Structure formats: C-alpha cells, structure tokens
Amino acid sequence: MKQVLSVLGATGSIGLSTLDVVARNPERFDVFALSAHRQTDKLAELCRRFHPRYAVVAGETEADALRTLLADLPGVQIEYGPQALVDIACAPEVTTVMAAIVGAAGLASTLAAARSGKRILLANKEALVMAGDVFMSAVRASGAVLLPVDSEHNAVFQSLPAGFDYGLTRCGVRKIILTASGGPFRCTPLSHLPKVTPREACAHPNWSMGRKISVDSATMMNKGLEVIEASWIFGVPAERIDVLIHPESTIHSMVQYEDGSVLAELGNPDMRTPIAHAMGFPERLPSGVADLDLASIGKLTFEPADFARFPCLALSYDALRAAGSAPAVMNAANEEAVAAFLAARLRFDQIPRLVQEVMERCDLRPVNELGCVMEADAQARAWARTLLNEWAGAVS
Numbered sequence: 158m159k160q161v162l163s164v165l166g167a168t169g170s171i172g173l174s175t176l177d178v179v180a181r182n183p184e185r186f187d188v189f190a191l192s193a194h195r196q197t198d199k200l201a202e203l204c205r206r207f208h209p210r211y212a213v214v215a216g217e218t219e220a221d222a223l224r225t226l227l228a229d230l231p232g233v234q235i236e237y238g239p240q241a242l243v244d245i246a247c248a249p250e251v252t253t254v255m256a257a258i259v260g261a262a263g264l265a266s267t268l269a270a271a272r273s274g275k276r277i278l279l280a281n282k283e284a285l286v287m288a289g290d291v292f293m294s295a296v297r298a299s300g301a302v303l304l305p306v307d308s309e310h311n312a313v314f315q316s317l318p319a320g321f322d323y324g325l326t327r328c329g330v331r332k333i334i335l336t337a338s339g340g341p342f343r344c345t346p347l348s349h350l351p352k353v354t355p356r357e358a359c360a361h362p363n364w365s366m367g368r369k370i371s372v373d374s375a376t377m378m379n380k381g382l383e384v385i386e387a388s389w390i391f392g393v394p395a396e397r398i399d400v401l402i403h404p405e406s407t408i409h410s411m412v413q414y415e416d417g418s419v420l421a422e423l424g425n426p427d428m429r430t431p432i433a434h435a436m437g438f439p440e441r442l443p444s445g446v447a448d449l450d451l452a453s454i455g456k457l458t459f460e461p462a463d464f465a466r467f468p469c470l471a472l473s474y475d476a477l478r479a480a481g482s483a484p485a486v487m488n489a490a491n492e493e494a495v496a497a498f499l500a501a502r503l504r505f506d507q508i509p510r511l512v513q514e515v516m517e518r519c520d521l522r523p524v525n526e527l528g529c530v531m532e533a534d535a536q537a538r539a540w541a542r543t544l545l546n547e548w549a550g551a552v553s
C-alpha cells in the first residue's frame with residue numbers, strides 16, 4: 158500500500174532530499190501536502206512536480222503569490238498559517254509526516270502528527286528538545302511510529318535490536334556514542350572565533366544543510382541538541398550518551414554493548430540515506446547515494462570532544478540533567494542567538510555566552526503540558542532579546 162505523505166518544510170534541505178527519494182520511488186508514495194514558509198517560487202515548482210492536494214505557506218501574502226504562480230494548477234488547494242500546518246499533519250488521509258521545519262516553529266505540527274498516530278519521520282530535533290516528555294507521551298498514547306531522520310539517531314536506531322523500546326539496559330546496551338564532525342572550526346585558533354562570519358560558519362566541511370543547523374554545527378550546539386534528542390528517542394540518561402569527534406563523518410554513530418561489541422552504521426554523508434531508511438522502514442529503498450568507497454577514504458580518525466572550545470556541548474548536558482523547562486529555555490535562547498549572529502548583531506563567540514546567561518536567568522519549571530513549554534520558550538526569548546539590546550548598547 159502507498160504511503161500518503163505530508164512534507165512539512167518541503168523547500169528546505171531535508172524537504173528537498175525527501176522529495177528526491179519520493180521521485181526515485183514513485184510507486185511507494187503519494188504526496189498529500191507540501192509546506193514552505195516564504196519560498197513560494199520553490200514551492201510552486203515542487204507542486205508542479207509532485208501534485209500535492211494541499212500547499213501551505215506562512216501568510217496571506219505568500220498564499221496569494223502562490224495562487225498566482227499556480228493559476229493553471231487548480232488541483233492544489235492553497236492554505237496558510239500555523240493551523241493549516243497542523244491540519245496537513247493530522248489529516249485522516251495522511252499516513253506519514255516528514256517533520257522538517259526548522260526550530261520551534263515546527264513544534265505544533267510535529268506534535269499534531271504524534272497525537273494523531275502518524276508515522277513520523279523526525280528531522281525537526283528542536284521539537285523533541287523543547288517538549289520531549291509531552292511529545293514522547295503523545296507518541297505512546299496514540300501508537301504513532303517515530304522514525305529518526307537525524308543521521309546520528311538513525312544510525313543508532315539501525316544499530317539497536319528490534320524492540321529496543323522495552324529498555325536499552327534490557328537489550329544489553331552500555332552506551333550510545335554520537336559521532337560529530339567537529340564542524341568548520343574544530344582546529345581554528347580560538348582567537349579567530351570572535352571574527353567568524355556567517356558565511357564561514359555555514360560552510361560545513363561534510364554536510365550541506367540549512368543555515369540554522371549549519372551554525373549549530375559550528376558551535377556544536379547541534380551535537381548538544383542531539384544528545385537531548387537521543388535521550389528522549391532511546392530513553393537513556395545523559396551519562397550513557399557520549400560524543401566522539403570523527404572528522405570524516407563516515408561512521409554516523411554507534412552503540413556500545415555490555416559484551417564489548419560496538420555496532421555502527423556507516424555511509425557517505427548524504428541525508429538521503431537516513432531519509433530513505435526512515436521512509437522505507439522496515440524495507441530498504443534506493444536513495445541515489447553513491448556507494449561508500451572506504452579504500453579511497455583510507456583512514457577514519459577520532460578524537461575526544463573539546464568541551465572548552467565548544468561550551469554549547471556542556472550547556473546541553475547541563476540542560477538535559479536539569480530537565481523540566483531547561484532544554485526548552487536553552488533551545489529558545491540558541492534560536493535567538495543564531496538569528497542574531499546571522500543578522501550580524503552578535504559575534505560567533507557570544508552565542509554560547511548568550512545561551513548560558515539566559516539559562517541562568519530563567520526559572521527552572523516542570524513541564525507536563527505544551528503550555529509550560531511555550532511559557533519557557535517565551536521567557537527565554539524575552540531574556541535573550543533584552544540581553545542582545547544591552548550588549549548592543551555596551552558596544553556602541
């Protein structure tokens with residue numbers, strides 16, 4: 158039977174790779190809905206190729222623009238706004254949702270997919286970091302199937318035995334080892350970090366990704382978010398998750414078992430592999446990714462993660478251990494810091510400082526429902542903006 162697919166964030170890096178896999182496997186998927194924020198030209202092009210029933214954009218202006226572009230394609234219904242995203246995530250016809258909106262903006266629709274029992278292909282890690290408990294409870298209550306798309310979590314998923322959700326300890330797992338490339342500044346002299354430009358920060362050595370996750374990879378906040386993501390998906394505490402620097406990005410992550418065995422998933426650094434794995438699971442689909450040529454790679458290297466060079470890693474472990482609203486606060490502060498850095502209002506080396514100061518100022522609260530998460534998010538963003546203004550004043 159065909160999977161009926163909504164792609165949230167279709168015009169992004171993950172969204173486009175997802176549709177590339179759909180195009181290679183047309184007998185497996187019907188595209189029900191595609192969403193984009195403001196990139197109406199790109200979305201129009203995708204609608205012409207994939208003929209979704211719905212296309213969703215940010216607001217009325219974008220919807221009008223898309224209607225003009227698609228005037229000759231009346232089969233596509235055009236909607237806009239956050240509720241429309243939720244609607245295409247939980248429509249009864251939909252079997253599968255690719256959650257690939259970046260940041261907190263993806264939370265409501267990703268959670269809606271979880272609550273309505275869909276097969277969720279999860280790229281939007283920020284949703285899980287913010288609202289892990291609420292999200293995982295929704296998955297369990299509805300019987301949704303959660304398949305990780307993030308390459309590290311997908312590798313861990315592939316390296317675990319079937320039925321691991323009965324508890325990793327019972328499966329003989331000692332720890333999860335998340336690999337990290339170390340990003341573009343792994344060896345950069347620390348004295349250069351204050352001068353780093355957005356262009357340098359977005360030039361990842363191995364992966365081609367959206368701008369926000371590229372900056373997160375450069376600060377290693379991305380790996381920190383992934384530690385928290387792994388903790389929720391696999392039900393493991395912070396002390397059983399390690400980060401290992403592996404600059405070649407060939408080993409996408411590993412699982413260490415009690416008997417000393419270490420299982421890993423390897424491949425070229427191309428997101429179409431984990432995307433195709435999640436889309437086809439438990440079957441395997443062609444993804445268009447070239448065969449791994451280990452002889453030409455020659456050597457795989459490893460080094461310990463440097464928590465002093467990358468303070469965002471330490472902050473993430475702190476947030477995970479503190480639990481409650483701490484991860485939501487950290488995530489919101491980071492989103493504000495990255496946006497400010499990309500807009501040249503914050504230096505690269507100030508990103509972890511801003512996140513830390515916001516974490517120190519926000520009260521730690523329990524989060525047992527979405528309202529608490531959104532309050533923590535709003536409080537953290539307000540503090541981040543206040544500090545950004547203060548710091549801008551201090552410089553001028």
Ligand code: NAD
Pocket residue numbers: 165166167168169170171172192193194195196256257258259260262263280281282283306307308364365366367368369370428
């Ligand atoms: P991207 O910036 O390339 O694309 C983001 C998509 O979300 C676009 O379609 C955009 O139109 C949409 N969007 C942006 N802001 C929005 C808003 N406010 N409301 C609704 N839609 C909005 O990002 P990406 O690199 O594809 O990453 C998407 C998600 O996948 C992120 O959470 C990221 O952490 C995760 N992820 C990405 C990669 C990767 O290789 N790119 C790998 C692992 C995980």
Ligand code: MG
Pocket residue numbers: 307308309383
């Ligand atoms: Mg990743």
